Amino acid sequence: MSHIKYFQGIPLxxxxxxxxxxxxxxTQSFKNxxxxxxxxxxxxxxxxxxAEHHNMPGIASSATSVLIGHIAGATKRIRVGAGGIMLPNHATLVIAEQFGTLESLYPGRIDLGLGRAPGSDQATAYALRRTLQRGAEEFPLQVEELEAYFAGSSAARVRAIPGEGLNIPIWLLGSSGFSAxxxxxxxxxxxxxxxxxxDYTLPALQIYRENFQPSETLGKPYAMLGVNIIAADTDEKAQWLSTSQQQQFLSxxxxxxxxxxxxxxxxxxxxxxxxxxxxxxxxxSRSTIVGSPETIRRKLEAFIEETKADEVIINSQIFDQKDRLHSYEIVAGMMV
Structure with a gap:
């Protein structure tokens, strides 16, 4: 797709x-x-x-599928997806139907990233699930159920409609070695x-790459890594902007x-x-990159060199919307 640009040969x-x-x-968050x-x-x-989070005063994307539809409807080409849906919070059939609906509305543009954490605390997890008996240990079974719904079978008693027969890329998300x-x-x-x-990035990548088994979906490993980037015209301005994210982690x-x-x-x-x-x-500082364009370029190059990432996905927790937009503009200026 010719509209995609690359940094060091990889998409951002x-x-x-x-x-x-x-x-x-x-309301303002969604407009932003x-x-x-x-x-x-x-x-x-x-x-x-x-990303799916719950009971978080600073994050508005709890109804993740709804927001994905809103963003996909406001854009034309960019792929839109979940990074991710916390599968243990949901009935697998519901997610198959939701993403089948999204893919039917926006063909060829929807990604389904799956995580096994609750995206919340225990009390919120109970409120979502009405039980804590189904936990992260059932995640592999849930992924298989989801794949079966998308594969579809006329003999199945329960079918995901819309959903079955659609090519919706499934990604697994992780912050440790399990999902790798x-x-x-x-x-x-x-x-x-x-x-x-x-700290777990390189060990998880090693597990993933060394144990990868080719499938109909993917012939060789493909790893996308998350980084925080806060870019501004000067290092000093970027460091000041980054205190919003530091305060968020502190809270x-x-x-x-x-x-x-x-x-x-x-x-x-x-x-x-x-x-x-x-x-x-x-x-x-390896995966939270804060600074001027020169600093961002140097540290992002080093991160890609160290990890051999196939793609990088960028989070920019910046308070002011104009500064947030400008941060992505700075990064885009390094893409060709």
Whole structure:
């Protein structure tokens, strides 16, 4: 597809956490997402993924399938998908029907990324499922059920309509080795959450690549890695913008999630040394890239060289929408 552009020979994509900023609401978040999706499509990004989270005051994408349809309807070519649907939260048939509907509305543009975490706390998981007996350990069985619904069989007592017979790419998502091994065994593409689990990136990729078994879906391993990028015209401006994401991680570490807060001058005034160490470990400079265009280019090249990523998906938790759009424009300026 000629509209896709590349950085160092690989496509770049967008991970939108649909942030609700302090003083704003979900309505504005969705308007911002449409604006970002339309811009990044124009700039040549490959995919636009949204993630399922629940009970989070700063994330608006809880009804992920609904929002995917909204974004796909506001764009023309860019692939739109889930990064991801937390499958243990759902009846597998419902997800097959939802994504069958999306693929029927927007043929050839829908991706289904699957995760096994709840995307929430235990109380919220119970509210979603009405039971905690079905857990992440059943994830491989659920993936098989989903594949069977899409494959379809006229002899099956329960069929996904729409859904069966449609070619909807299934990705497995992970932040550890479990999904890496399962994706390898099933011959599926794999997306790793390097943007918040940097230490496990290389071990998970090794598991995936060494154990990969070719399938009808995929002949060789294909790994897309998440990175945080906060780009601005200067390193100083980018570092200032990045304090919004640092505050978000701090609120999660304190189990007090909040809307996305505006940047501040000095994080040292609000976090303890232990909190700082914990958050800086999660936001490791290898996969959280903050700076001017020159800094972004150098560090993104190093990340791709180290990981041999087949694709990179970029999350940019930036408070002001104009700054967020400009960050993606800066990255796009490095693509050819």
């Amino acid at each position: 994509s967008v991970l939108d956490l649909a942030p609700i900023t302090e003083g704003s609401n979900a 997402s449409v604006q970002l999706a339309q811009l990044t499509e124009k700039l040549g990004f490959n995919r636009y993924w949204l 091994r399962l994706a390898a065994q099933k011959g599926l593409p794999f997306s790793f959450a390097s943007h918040f689990s940097p 999660l570490a304190r189990n007090e999630p909040t809307p996305l807060k505006p940047p501040i001058e000095n994080m040292e005034e609000i976090w303890s040394p232990i909190e700082k160490a914990h958050i800086e470990k999660n936001l490791d």
